[in-house]
Amino acid sequence: MTTPAGTIFFLPGLGFGAAAAGPIADALDALAGGRLRVVGIDLPGHDGSPDAPNGSVAALADRAVQVIEAEADGGPFVIAAHSMGGKVTAVVTDRILRGRANVFGLAGLVLLAPSPPTPEPMSEDKRAEMLSWVDDGPISQGHASEFVAQNVAAPLGEAAARAAVEQLRRMSPLAWRRWLTEGSVEDLSSDIGVLDLPVVVLAGEDDDDLGASAQPQLLADVYPRARFVSLASTGHLLPYERAAEVADEIVRLWDATVPTAPQVTPEWGRLIASERTAPEARGFLAHRALADDPDYAPRVLSPEQLSMLRALADRLVPQSGTARVDLAARVDADLALARSDGWRNEGQPANVFAYRLGLDDLSALWPDDTDDQNATAEQNALIEGIISGELNEHQALGGDAWNGTMRQHWFDDLRTDLTRIWLSHPASFARIGYDGFATSGPAFGSVGYNTVAAGLRDPWEPVELGDLA
Amino acid sequence: MRTYDRDEIVDVVVVGTGAGGAPLLARLAGRGLKVVALEAGPNTDPDGFTNDEVEAPRINWMSERLSGGGDPTAFGTNNSGFGVGGGTLHWGAFTPRPDARDLRLRTESGVGEDWPIDHAELTRYVAEVERTIGVSGPTPYPWDPEREYLEPPVDRNAPADLMAAGCARLGIRATDAPAAILSRDRDQPHFGNRRSSQNLGSIHQGERYGTKATTANTYLPAAVADGAEIRPDSMVHGIELDAQGRVGAVVYRHDGKEYRQRCANLVLAGGGIETPRLLLNTGLANSSGQVGRNFLAHGGVQVWGRFDEQIRGYRGYPSSLISEDFVRPEGVDFAGGYLLQSLGVMPLNYATTVIRGAGLWGAELMNALDAWRYSAGIGINGECLPAENNRLVLSDELDEWGVPRALVTFTAGANENAITEHATATMTRILEAAGALETRVLARTAHTLGTCRMSADPATGVIDAEGRSHDIPNMWISDNSTFPSSLSANPCLTQMALSLRTADLMLR
């Protein structure tokens, strides 16, 4: 299977620079044969990059977002982050999903012993010790080596150990101090809330505060879709200790989220990312573009009803290929939010009840042997009969609570709901040639269309939409 | 913003800030009256609008209404305003003037109703509204040589070009549509800069740049500058009468709490659904039994043609071409007529219409969605005759404010069906003349009118020719519910004109 090319952005932990991505990048190359580009990010004060204007996590996130905006190509990307970078990534992800960064294409996160959005657990002794290492300027060779040794389960190879220590020595003492006294203790949990996207969290069994046993408690509420992986004989420095396993998990997350969800081409991705698109609109599109959870647990429907709805969705709004939107799951999620289109037919039960009754009723009628040609023909006849009203007289399961016109009206609502969900996905916009989201930018310059004639397009529009005026 | 004490007897409380409420509010405030507007929905800053069709309905009345009859009308985004600005936040800004013949439909044809209002008087107000909000259009106007538009028309988009070509081939007159979209930047008094047209096709979702006139960027800031108070998120659900049977106060819900505002006069401007719902729920102003009767919905059938080229009608002012040639078509057996407008629509709107209006599903649906960008439409606004059984009643289901939901029953009559049939044939011919490879008809109705209609005779309507309740001397209605007949013109411009007229009559 060929996967679209994409990017892994790497946000390192305290003391480490972009170069810390090296072992993971090498492992990815071996594994994925160059289909994933790795971009390491020097956070402020690290590996020679200038210090941030202040010690907040937001200031670190500002730099990360700058780099991601500059390096992103409009295609899909995953953020991998270690330790301190994990806390920064929570802020970055929150901004991306709210549309407050000029990027598009975030598919998921791979977090390595991440620092949580809440104050990072750390003993005062350890904090004091680490602070003392930079009392007199940059960390010494000895303390840097000690730091590495404290954070690994087994000694690193000589080259890796040297690389790690070199990076630590180049770190600004101010950045180190600020993280320990400001960034790590910030509580961002109420700003960030819930980040509902594909996430895998890796942590070592021999790490203490941010180790495998601590992570679920720290992060399960922030990342409801997180999968937690614990690594035996592993300390805190996963990018050095377990580069191969990390690369494995990156590819696994990538394959589970990118080829399975409809993608826009980089050209469309860049348009969504651009100033022409309002942040709020970009946020909506970023959420819709995320791969659905294959283990989605229905909130309103029963699992049987969800399966029936999936079968109907396949027939009513067919999607070809393997990249799909789980329309049924998204309908269920909308039902849980009690979203309505503002009206319903006289006598029709409220939306949720109509869905439950309708799906139960159809389960009883549905010819479900999908391999069988006859079954498909029977399904077609059933669908046609419901839409036309011919089946209104057909005895329904549920008796009077679900008579024939209710089924017909619900079916109109169902087809509308499924279609609107499919259509509002950014890849569907691209497919049908709709770029109107990019006419919502800030109120200066030309915000809308100059060219409105048939067959023509404005220079900023994707090329397939017409000839230049 | 000036504020008033709830115990102060303000001169006028206005319920609703849309096309019916806002111009009147501004006029009354401008004459020094103490006025308070209560608006059920939120106040949204211009950059709070989104053109995303899934999320934009925060400017629509999304609390459910129940729809019945042979041709149930769709509510939600199809038919309602919610928030400071009311329906003008999402309206299409298509601004034909009311035709004199439509105001005398009964005299002319023996069916429908006459308006107890002089056309020339109404037109003076219409012209004033056009000046105030900024309406662009062609001068001379083919069907009204007297008329002058102060702003040149906005650009024609691809559907307009095609409709123009088709009409030209058939000898049908068509021209740039009058639209409440600026063709030049302007500094709107008390609001600020409004930009000239940006050729946005997403104006129904709420528009951030002020190119489209709403009451929120015209009349309401003027009203506030003159001392009006606007209270958003304030849902009126009760009306208190004094011993003389006059309105003394209104009761409303804000932030989950109940409040009462005393007032010397009350203007209901909640629109064609909410005003009759409030009156039926309070049992007021209904000695005629006409509250909720004669619900009118304009015929809104559309025909879409598929073409070779990418039309992408979501670009540009969506209905930038008009024809008034069918306001009184020749050789027909129906009363009244219809306006034609070219159509480009947003994708989810189109999808919803092909699903509900043409029953598509599966591969055929996906093909229709793929063909959308190659498609141009024409739609109508068609006369709807009042019918006793097309009506709004209260259901036994309560909404989130504890008020019974409205149940609206609508069945198109023979006249409506005849208009739809005639218009469908006309539009199909135009599209075919323009080179359409295939055409598709989509059923639709629009607008909510007539449910508290204006009448000279107290027995046949709810308000008099001035807009005052036949029953309660200090209660007025200023919204689409007052329309005695639907007119072939879209209602909003007429509504704003009526609103100013009612204000002037109140001030007399």
Ligand SMILES: Cc1cc2nc3c(=O)[nH]c(=O)nc-3n(C[C@H](O)[C@H](O)[C@H](O)COP(=O)(O)OP(=O)(O)OC[C@H]3O[C@@H](n4cnc5c(N)ncnc54)[C@H](O)[C@@H]3O)c2cc1C
């Ligand atoms: C999709 C669409 C497109 C349209 N396009 C056009 C067009 O192009 N041209 C045209 O002429 N017309 C158009 N219209 C019609 C136009 O919007 C209406 O004619 C006009 O807005 C009606 O004015 P109104 O004052 O009756 O009601 P509205 O403008 O809807 O205002 C009513 C206001 O009252 C508030 N309200 C209601 N009940 C209460 C209560 N109990 N307490 C407090 N507040 C309350 C509501 O929240 C709302 O803000 C369109 C309508 C729709 C739905």
